Every structure is written in structure tokens, then in C-alpha cells.
Amino acid sequence: MNKEIEWIRSITPTKRHQSSLKVGIGDDAAIYSDDETKETVIAVDTMVEGVHFTKDTMPLKAIGHKALAVNISDLAAMGAVPLYYLVSIAIPKSGWLTEDLNEIYAGMKTLADHWEMDLIGGDTVSIDRNLVITVTALGKVEQGKRLLRSNASPEDVVFVTGPLGHSALGLEHLLKNSHKNIDDPELLPYIKAHQWPVPQVKAGRILAETDFKVALNDISDGLASEAKEIADASNVSVEIVWDNIPKTPFIKKAPIHKQEEWILYGGEDFQLIGTISKVEWPKLKQLFKENALSIHNIGSITSGKGEVKLVRDNETIVLTKTGYHHL
Numbered sequence: 001m002n003k004e005i006e007w008i009r010s011i012t013p014t015k016r017h018q019s020s021l022k023v024g025i026g027d028d029a030a031i032y033s034d035d036e037t038k039e040t041v042i043a044v045d046t047m048v049e050g051v052h053f054t055k056d057t058m059p060l061k062a063i064g065h066k067a068l069a070v071n072i073s074d075l076a077a078m079g080a081v082p083l084y085y086l087v088s089i090a091i092p093k094s095g096w097l098t099e100d101l102n103e104i105y106a107g108m109k110t111l112a113d114h115w116e117m118d119l120i121g122g123d124t125v126s127i128d129r130n131l132v133i134t135v136t137a138l139g140k141v142e143q144g145k146r147l148l149r150s151n152a153s154p155e156d157v158v159f160v161t162g163p164l165g166h167s168a169l170g171l172e173h174l175l176k177n178s179h180k181n182i183d184d185p186e187l188l189p190y191i192k193a194h195q196w197p198v199p200q201v202k203a204g205r206i207l208a209e210t211d212f213k214v215a216l217n218d219i220s221d222g223l224a225s226e227a228k229e230i231a232d233a234s235n236v237s238v239e240i241v242w243d244n245i246p247k248t249p250f251i252k253k254a255p256i257h258k259q260e261e262w263i264l265y266g267g268e269d270f271q272l273i274g275t276i277s278k279v280e281w282p283k284l285k286q287l288f289k290e291n292a293l294s295i296h297n298i299g300s301i302t303s304g305k306g307e308v309k310l311v312r313d314n315e316t317i318v319l320t321k322t323g324y325h326h327l
């Protein structure tokens with residue numbers, strides 16, 4: 001187990017005080033409810049200058065957009081509708097102007113307006129260096145409709161809602177060359193995927209509104225890591241078929257170790273990975289088609305104990321490495 005998850009488990013409370021708490025630490029977001037019809041869903045994520053962005057990798061508006069988008073993505077992974085957000089910002093003593101901060105907030109506001117979310121609070125503090133921005137997002141899901149990582153069963157289909165590895169490919173170029181200097185049209189979709197991730201709210205809602213049993217997780221740390229989270233939470237194993245993972249011709253041209261680095265371990269794609277029974281999969285595919293959304297069958301669930309396997313060229317290997325971790 002990676003150190004980050006191990007440490008989070010070590011600080012996870014073993015007793016609950018509040019009976020309204022439905023889901024605590026361990027999924028994309030927490031859930032509580034004292035309402036008969038709906039549940040409140042809450043997620044928090046921090047972005048740190050130098051760790052999640054630099055002035056060279058991200059335009060100012062994109063920093064704001066992404067800080068909110070990653071939280072909306074966690075709400076989407078629970079099947080929730082986004083409603084409110086709070087922003088805490090730690091501002092370095094030099095290097096960041098009020099106008100810069102206004103741009104970051106403008107980036108957040110455009111996305112918030114799109115999803116009709118209200119900014120309802122936050123906090124402003126100073127810090128020696130490196131801007132830190134923490135967003136808390138609140139949403140709601142109908143009672144009984146939340147989509148947990150623990151819902152996967154053997155023989156289920158494993159699906160993803162869109163391309164993987166694009167953000168990591170984009171970041172690789174942004175770390176070599178400031179975004180102000182990249183104009184190669186072939187790279188632009190990947191740069192955009194890194195800077196302007198699109199949270200898959202509509203996909204999460206379609207999945208929540210069906211009566212299908214669906215496990216769901218958003219892909220922030222890479223496919224291998226997020227598949228492992230579903231495998232662990234559901235006490236099953238995941239088998240990913242390499243050739244079924246959607247890849248652009250540009251990605252396919254790269255050496256296989258680069259493809260693996262971006263797709264399996266890169267992270268920040270903010271697509272959803274989920275599972276559904278084989279019988280219901282064709283109905284789900286049709287539903288996504290009717291809604292002009294993409295969805296791809298990339299493998300299956302097997303009985304097992306939390307392993308993630310990769311099938312390629314008639315060979316099956318167990319993935320031991322996971323994705324991006326902070327500890």
C-alpha cells in the first residue's frame with residue numbers, strides 16, 4: 001500500500017459521533033444526510049504552486065478553473081449535482097498581484113456559473129512562498145443513488161468516460177516549455193486537457209439516475225491507482241485490457257513506456273472510471289450515446305483481492321506501481 005493511503009487510514013476515526021454521517025474518509029467525497037429525499041456531498045482538494053501548477057504550466061484563469069474543476073470531479077464521482085463552493089487562499093508575500101488573484105477567481109467563476117454553483121465563503125491568509133488554493137465543494141444526490149468505489153462485483157465491465165494520459169502528456173511539454181511558448185497544434189489538445197479539465201458531471205448524473213449498480217471513481221492520480229482504489233474498496237481485482245484503452249494516433253506513436261507512464265500513472269485526467277454488470281453495459285452504452293457522451297469498455301472485474309492486472313499481447317501482468325502520491 002502506498003504511504004499516502006496508509007497514513008490517511010491511520011488518522012481515520014474508528015468511531016462516529018453523528019448518525020447523519022453516511023460516507024466518511026475513503027471515497028471521493030464525504031456524505032451526510034438528515035433529509036429523507038437527498039444527501040449532501042462534500043469534497044475538498046488543495047492545489048499548491050510548484051506541486052500542482054507553476055506560472056509556466058498554467059495561465060492564471062486556468063489555475064482557478066482547475067482548482068474548482070477537480071472538486072466538481074469528486075462530486076461527479078459520487079453521482080452528485082454541484083451546488084456551492086468555498087475557497088481558502090494562502091498568498092505569498094511577493095510574486096502574486098491582486099490582479100493575478102482576480103484572474104484566478106475569474107477562472108473559478110466561469111466554471112461555477114456554468115454549473116450554477118455559488119461561492120459561499122472561504123479564507124485569506126499569507127504565506128512565505130508558493131500560492132496555495134483550497135476549494136471545498138458541496139453538492140447533492142438523491143437518497144439511495146450515491147455511487148461508491150465499493151460497488152464493483154466480479155464479471156462487471158470496467159469503463160472510462162474519456163481519454164486518458166492526455167493531461168500527463170501535456171504537462172510533460174509544459175514542464176520543458178512555458179505555456180506562452182507552445183503553439184504546436186498537435187500538442188494543443190493535450191495542453192488543454194492539463195490546464196482546463198472538464199469534470200464529468202453529466203456522466204455521473206446519468207449513472208446515478210439509472211437503477212444500475214455502479215462503482216465510480218474519478219481519475220486524479222492515474223488509471224492504475226484509481227482502479228486499485230475500486231479493487232480495494234470492493235474486495236475484487238480489476239483486469240484492464242491495454243488495447244481497449246482509447247488512444248489517439250499521436251499517443252500510439254510514442255514508445256510503449258511513455259504511453260504507460262501517461263495513461264497508467266500520469267493522472268489529472270479527471271475522467272471517471274467505473275463498473276457495471278455485463279447485462280446492463282449495453283443499456284448504459286446506449287444511454288451515453290443518446291446523451292452525446294463517450295464511454296469505453298476497458299476491461300472487467302474478477303474475483304480476487306485488490307489486484308490490478310494489465311492484459312497485453314496475450315500476457316497478463318500485475319501492476320505493482322500505482323500513480324501520483326504525495327507521501
Ligand SMILES: Nc1ncnc2c1ncn2[C@@H]1O[C@H](COP(=O)(O)OP(=O)(O)O)[C@@H](O)[C@H]1O
Nearest residue numbers: 008011024025026027028029030045074220221
Ligand atoms: N489529511 C486528510 N485528513 C482527512 N482525510 C483525508 C486527508 N487527506 C485525504 N483524506 C481523505 O482520504 C480519501 C482519499 O483522498 P484523495 O486521494 O485525496 O481522494 P481524491 O483522489 O478523490 O481527491 C478522501 O476520502 C479524502 O477526503
Ligand SMILES: Cc1ncc(C[n+]2csc(CCOP(=O)(O)OP(=O)(O)O)c2C)c(N)n1
Nearest residue numbers: 050051052053054057220221266267268324
Ligand atoms: C508543476 C506540476 N508538476 C507536476 C504535476 C503533476 N501532478 C501534481 S499533483 C498530481 C496528482 C493529482 O493531485 P492530488 O493532489 O493527488 O489530487 P487528488 O488525488 O487529491 O484528487 C499530479 C499528476 C502538476 N500538475 N504540475
Ligand SMILES: [Mg+2]
Nearest residue numbers: 028074218220
Ligand atoms: Mg477523487
Ligand SMILES: [Mg+2]
Nearest residue numbers: 044045046220
Ligand atoms: Mg483529494
Ligand SMILES: [Mg+2]
Nearest residue numbers: 220221324325
Ligand atoms: Mg491524490
